[in-house]
Amino acid sequence: MSTTTATVTLADLTRMLRESAGEEEGVDLDGDVIDTPFMDLGYDSLALLQVIGQIQREYGIEIPDDAVVDAETPGALLALINSGQAPAA
Amino acid sequence: MTTAVVTGLGITAPNGLGTEDYWKATLAGESGLGPVTRFDASPYPSRVAGEVADYIAEDHIPSRLMPQTDHMTRLALTAADWALADGGIDTAELPQYGIGVVTAASGGAVEFGQRELQNLWSKGKEYVSAYQSFAWFYAVNTGQISIRHKLRGPSGVLLTEQAGGIDSLGHARRHIRKGFPAVISGGVDAAICPWGWVPQIASGLMSTVDDPARAYLPFSAEAAGYVPGEGGAILLVEEAESARARGAATVYGQIAGYAATLDPAPGSGRPPGLRKAAENALADAGVDAADIDVVFADAAGVPDLDRAEAQALTGLFGAHGVPVTAPKTMTGRLLAGGAALDVATALLALRDGVIPPTVNVGAAAADHRLDLVTEPREAALRTALVLARGHLGFNAALVVRRWAA
Missing domain, CATH: 3.40.47.10 (Thiolase/Chalcone synthase)
Structure with a gap:
């Protein structure tokens, strides 16, 4: 895997959430969801594992497995991804 | 009970x-x-x-x-x-x-x-x-x-x-x-x-x-x-x-009898277990062979297995002794879904008083001595027997009966 400096945006994340795990009925991912817990958006830990896998493949970065429990909201996950604290191994 | x-x-x-x-x-x-x-x-x-x-x-x-x-x-x-x-x-x-x-x-x-x-x-x-x-x-x-x-x-x-x-x-x-x-x-x-x-x-x-x-x-x-x-x-x-x-609106029927058997080990000389499964299911339902109005057959489509099933049926019901059908000739064998669909089909047959056909076969081979239903057949149906076999020795039989509340 190669490192990348590309920043993952909320739009990128919601697109990948839809592709990897689908969209819960009654939830609008295009709304103001940056601080909405993933659980409230209808995503469980497996869904997050799935989308984190997609992020790693698309962006060539490595995200620790703990992110599934540590990042409770899209904002927290984006901060973790974009912080540069997760370089490729 | x-x-x-x-x-x-x-x-x-x-x-x-x-x-x-x-x-x-x-x-x-x-x-x-x-x-x-x-x-x-x-x-x-x-x-x-x-x-x-x-x-x-x-x-x-x-x-x-x-x-x-x-x-x-x-x-x-x-x-x-x-x-x-x-x-x-x-x-x-x-x-x-x-x-x-x-x-x-x-x-x-x-x-x-x-x-x-x-x-x-x-x-x-x-x-x-x-x-x-x-x-x-x-x-x-x-x-x-x-x-x-x-x-x-x-x-x-x-x-x-x-x-x-x-x-x-x-x-x-x-x-x-x-x-x-x-x-x-x-x-x-x-x-x-x-x-x-x-x-x-x-x-x-x-x-x-x-x-x-x-x-x-x-x-x-x-x-x-x-x-x-x-x-x-x-x-x-x-x-x-x-x-x-x-207040359930529809009762399609009762699961009146059920039994399962395993075939004996190859070379044991003992007969396959399908007939025993059918007999046990009839006994479980408290009915005799004469009470069965139609059989939904396993219908393997493999000559040896067809012969074994025909022998089980003629042994239980006599030659040409009961209408036998295999509507799965229209769906293929659905693995784990097939016998469930046969039970559902049997319940619909009981509901409407009609035996669905076995297609494409024309007629059973004469030596099977089966009354194979090849056109829809109206009949007063009260009790049906459904048979199924799983590869390598599983046999199962279910008796479903019309429900008279």
């Missing part, structure tokens, strides 16, 4: 989506067999299947469930939705831990599993779906149905190859007898992909005839193997008094 009745049906079959479409097509003798389209079967010796056509998954399955299911589980979820809707049951009104889910499976979601194994070996572990952790699994249909409808009663999965559809209903009845008001049961299977295909070829029982109208001819002198299909039936099984108390 409690009584188990069927109050809801959900059918996904190669010749009809939904109970009434399927039943109409079945009575009309419309076959769902055709060349395989779900994968390129041209390099394989068997190239005919019963595929569920015109099923648009997105019309039935929520977006969240799409990435974690394959064709089999989607069909199963759809059939379960329909069975619950048909039963008119409000699951929230029953005790939280009162409704179980018991389905049959064969190889699990092999289409899902094949795709993810291909991802693993061709691209690497980073490309394997997180949902592979459960989505391939034998119990996936039971689990997804349970989660979707919040059914927290006793649940499980039975693997007895093609006999599983009956064994799941037998197990559902056990839960009813223990005091649970309802169980979602039956089986839906779909393995029309290379990984699902190859083990069936290895069994040596699959037809290699390319003409869909000639490929699967159980009890015919030209029988040359079976054609696999996909789909099956989910049935809502309820305790009769509980169903009456909640």
